[in-house]
Amino acid sequence: MRDKKISFNNLEKFLYQPSVFMILTGAALAVLLIVPWLGLNSYLMNIVVKVAIYITLALGLNILVGYTGLVSLGQAGFVAVGAYATTILTKVYGWNFFTSLIVCVVLAAAVGIVIGLPSLRLTGTYLSIITLGFGEIIRTVIIVWEPLTNGPMGIRGIPRPALGGITFTMANSGMYYLSLLLMLLVMLFCRTLVRSKTGRALRAVKGDETAAVMMGINVTYYKVLAFVLAAVISALAGSLYSTQLGYIDQNTFTFDMSTIILSIVILGGMGTLRGMVIGSIILILLPELSRSLTDYRFVIYGLILILMMRFRPQGILGWKSRLPYPIRKTVIERISGPQNQTADDGETNHA
Amino acid sequence: MREPLLDIKDISISFGGISAVEDVSLNISKNEIVSLIGPNGAGKTTVFNILTGVYLPDSGEIYFKGERIDRKRPQTIVKKGISRTFQNIRLFKDMQVIENVLVGTHTRTHYSLFDSTFRTRKFRKEEDEKIYKAIEILKILGLENKKDEYAGDLPYGDQRKAEIARAIATGAELILLDEPAAGMNPQETDELLNCIRYIRSLGYTILLIEHDMRVVMNISDRIYVLDDGKLIAEGLPEAVANNPRVIKAYLGGELHVGN
Known part of the structure; x- marks a missing residue:
């Protein structure tokens, strides 16, 4: 067991060496870029795009669940806000898709603040129930606010995104590249977030709220911020998702969607980025691949989750990284440079 | 006399009618190591919680570097330069x-x-x-x-x-240590003592809650003794150790200071 662990650490170290990591990332990017030329049929391409969108959604929820420790069961609500905002602006008011994203971001942030506020008083299960309620409220609003949302009839013929004469469709792979771009941007954002004051504050809130307060962290601010970030990312993915589907109604954004996003985060490995990728691939591909099993697929689905919870609760790729904290060369040189006054004191050598 | 770094004036707090801390006054000068001792439930940690803004005192005032800090939020107090560890x-x-x-x-x-x-x-x-x-x-x-x-x-x-x-x-100037030696073996405790002394030599001021008498007597410049929410003694370690009230309330017998 111990030996296995050590060899795993070595493998991790090897994989994350700057040169190896660059090559692997480059290779992965190259593969992603040529996917449209692999001759996949439109059905498979649709699934690929769906996977990319769900990775983005999971990355958003991961900020809440994985970093900040706030479990949201209403993520579909944020997706709906983004989808409807964009759809209404482009279809009814003739806005450009990309301009409408600005409104979508602002709106999602505002909703995120409103939903984030109860989280200041509630924790754990109680908060989850509130978010669950939020998801259902959004669905009800969609049904009732007919003049704007067309109610239960839904909105069809949602225009594809277009920019400078180019329309991003499934046929010309524009949708694929657009969803890939959004996914990569969100991934980069999350990466920069973790290694920053903000990311550390969020993780501190998850680790121990009282201690976080005592370190001067404004817990209120960071909890709401986590909700806002998750909301904005979900809404952006939702905008894209609606143009892929071409038709949305209140049943597009059910509790099932929230559950799938949450399952991806848990299955893949909370608090990791790699986990979101593997989680989405499994949970989005599996139901499609096992369509022939009809009713039995839900048995397999449930079985996988149960086995995971029993044998790998941290998620498939949810290991604790053993890599040293990244420190820039200039700082290392400054530290290991001429020994300063601490060396002659003797007190420091007792470790 | 020079202004103390921390000046606590007559703070009191009660929870549901039970008085936890009553008219406690305490001051610390810059670069001192001061200990707050007392039996379990005497209110030591409550004093820390008031100091760091977790609890609002019912009455009394707290000044840090001449500025009033009671009723400030914990985050603000950290920024002003008081920080703590936990029991x-x-x-x-x-x-x-x-x-x-x-x-x-x-x-x-x-x-x-x-x-x-x-x-x-x-x-x-x-x-x-x-x-x-x-x-x-x-x-x-x-x-x-x-x-x-x-x-x-x-x-x-x-x-x-x-x-x-x-x-x-x-970036705190005043560091509150809540029972730092709890659960440590003698060797670890010695290391810790060296650490604390070294930290003081760097210019920090330390307020310590401690049960381990060896630690307290060894390291403190001054000691405050709390019993049942009230201060019952204060002064130099030797004086406190020989104070009959302290012996009665806290030590339950005679204490032999090392050397």
Whole structure:
């Protein structure tokens, strides 16, 4: 067991060496870029795009669940806000898709603040129930606010995104590249977030709220911020998702969607980025691949989750990284440079 | 007389009619090591909680560097320069030791989400500076070789030290240590004493809650004794140790100070 662990650490170290990591990332990017030329049929391409969108959604929820420790069961609500905002602006008011994203971001942030506020008083299960309620409220609003949302009839013929004469469709792979771009941007954002004051504050809130307060962290601010970030990312993915589907109604954004996003985060490995990728691939591909099993697929689905919870609760790729904290060369040189006054004191050598 | 760094004037607090702390006054000068001792339930940790803004006192005033700080929020008090450790260790277990210390620098790290997202020069400069500072602090506590370990994986004594490192990282001048030697073996305790002395030599001021009499008598410049929410004695270690009220209330018998 111990030996296995050590060899795993070595493998991790090897994989994350700057040169190896660059090559692997480059290779992965190259593969992603040529996917449209692999001759996949439109059905498979649709699934690929769906996977990319769900990775983005999971990355958003991961900020809440994985970093900040706030479990949201209403993520579909944020997706709906983004989808409807964009759809209404482009279809009814003739806005450009990309301009409408600005409104979508602002709106999602505002909703995120409103939903984030109860989280200041509630924790754990109680908060989850509130978010669950939020998801259902959004669905009800969609049904009732007919003049704007067309109610239960839904909105069809949602225009594809277009920019400078180019329309991003499934046929010309524009949708694929657009969803890939959004996914990569969100991934980069999350990466920069973790290694920053903000990311550390969020993780501190998850680790121990009282201690976080005592370190001067404004817990209120960071909890709401986590909700806002998750909301904005979900809404952006939702905008894209609606143009892929071409038709949305209140049943597009059910509790099932929230559950799938949450399952991806848990299955893949909370608090990791790699986990979101593997989680989405499994949970989005599996139901499609096992369509022939009809009713039995839900048995397999449930079985996988149960086995995971029993044998790998941290998620498939949810290991604790053993890599040293990244420190820039200039700082290392400054530290290991001429020994300063601490060396002659003797007190420091007792470790 | 020179103005004390911390001046607590007649603070009282009660919970549901039960008085936890009653008219406690206490002052600390810069660069002193002062201990607050007393039997279990005497209200020591409550005093810490009032000092750090967790509880609002029912009455009384607290001045830090001449500025009134009672009724301020905990975050504000940290920024003013008071930081603490906890009786039951409260590290961020799933974060590396250096990340724990970096969390300590939070209030003094000045860049926005925009800066960190786009890795601006300001971000790199601030972050490098704080990482450098964090490692310097870890060196003080002899933890620099364990900076990449997860806080939860550290041995007990090191966890205590990591908490102290995190408290120092806030940039505090006054550090409140809540039973730092609890659960430590004699060797670890000696190490800790050296650590605390060394920290003081760097210019920090320390207020200590401690049960281990060896620690208290060894290291304190002055001692305050709390019993049942009230101060019953204060003064130099020898004087306090020989004070009959203290012996009666706290030690339950005679105390032999070392040497």
